[in-house]
Amino acid sequence: MALVGCGSALPAASVSNAALSERVDTNDAWIRSRTGIGARRVAGPDETLTSLAAEACTHALAHAGWSPESLDLILLATSSPDDLFGTAPRIQACLGARNAVAFDLTAACSGFLFALITTAQYIAGGSVRRALVIGADQLSRWVDWDDRRTCVLFGDGAAAVAVEACDADANGLLGFRMRSDGSRNGCLTLAQTDQRQALLGNLSAQRGGFAPIHMNGQEVYKFAVREVPAVLAEVLEACGTEANQLDWLLLHQANQRILDAVAERFKVPPERVLSNLASYGNTSAATIPLMLDEAVRDGRVKPGHRLASSGFGAGLSWGGALLRWSGPQG
Numbered sequence: 001m002a003l004v005g006c007g008s009a010l011p012a013a014s015v016s017n018a019a020l021s022e023r024v025d026t027n028d029a030w031i032r033s034r035t036g037i038g039a040r041r042v043a044g045p046d047e048t049l050t051s052l053a054a055e056a057c058t059h060a061l062a063h064a065g066w067s068p069e070s071l072d073l074i075l076l077a078t079s080s081p082d083d084l085f086g087t088a089p090r091i092q093a094c095l096g097a098r099n100a101v102a103f104d105l106t107a108a109c110s111g112f113l114f115a116l117i118t119t120a121q122y123i124a125g126g127s128v129r130r131a132l133v134i135g136a137d138q139l140s141r142w143v144d145w146d147d148r149r150t151c152v153l154f155g156d157g158a159a160a161v162a163v164e165a166c167d168a169d170a171n172g173l174l175g176f177r178m179r180s181d182g183s184r185n186g187c188l189t190l191a192q193t194d195q196r197q198a199l200l201g202n203l204s205a206q207r208g209g210f211a212p213i214h215m216n217g218q219e220v221y222k223f224a225v226r227e228v229p230a231v232l233a234e235v236l237e238a239c240g241t242e243a244n245q246l247d248w249l250l251l252h253q254a255n256q257r258i259l260d261a262v263a264e265r266f267k268v269p270p271e272r273v274l275s276n277l278a279s280y281g282n283t284s285a286a287t288i289p290l291m292l293d294e295a296v297r298d299g300r301v302k303p304g305h306r307l308a309s310s311g312f313g314a315g316l317s318w319g320g321a322l323l324r325w326s327g328p329q330g
């Protein structure tokens, strides 16, 4: 599977740390020093997950030089769908990708990496030739805007990567590992509320609805700085790759201190660690493709570059992959 194109889309409104401090008891110095975040994009009512993701896909298709009809698969990683029955088919309809099958995959901040790895299996099996892998989230709809421990962290965004079957020498997924540990699920949740509704006689049913994001920040932080280096070390060893052969670290953008800790573990210099936390915060499933798209567009990531990538978050779930960027073919 080769990584040949990318695209992204962001809501128009940017909310700075200073602006947020007018609503909750926080300040720019705390947020920047503890997270590296300076601002985040927040989607308005008309900027749906579908519209942002479809825009990102349109850019990725143009970058790859593909028609929508040539797609076999659209895989959307998200935890904040427009429709719990599935949002990917709506994106398919916007694109006019009538020959593709489109469905959603949920793995929180690991979602994009899991979706990319899943897509690679279809491509390896021969049933898919061309696919768009999307990471998109609008957690602004699910944070408690009065909870300073979480509302400062998250932002909205969507990004897509165009991938296709290729010869072995162009392979863009050189190795990977995927992990989850449901026993630690309670550390980070966007879970159903416990609301009963009486039906008939003694019979009652749950009413659907979700509580805002709840996170034990310190536990998730400790989990990330322990598991991300471990899983990346496994991937690199399996690929026979030394950290000094990496062109970039492309990690889930949750906290600059996590990026720095992982970089230090592998002795990757700061200038090879991709970070856009300052502008966008944590966009959950979107962070990795959003960062990739930015670095491809501004010329930092070039064809042939190797990127060590890791997604981690709710589940708890995490994974690592060694990627190679190909760029548009022909």
Ligand code: UT7
Pocket: 025, 026, 027, 030, 031, 034, 035, 109, 148, 149, 150, 152, 216, 217, 218, 219, 220, 221, 224, 253, 254, 255, 258, 282, 284, 312, 313, 314
């Ligand atoms: O994408 C999914 C993966 N998520 C992550 O990887 C997030 C991992 N966790 C983190 O990044 C960090 O734990 C946070 C950024 C969430 C929090 O940073 P921390 O250094 O762990 O802070 P803390 O939770 O230990 O809180 C320290 C203090 C507390 O005050 P007291 O109790 O010491 O008086 C908090 O109440 O900072 C306070 N605090 C704030 N102060 C100003 C918490 N949030 C804020 C805030 N502004 N926004």
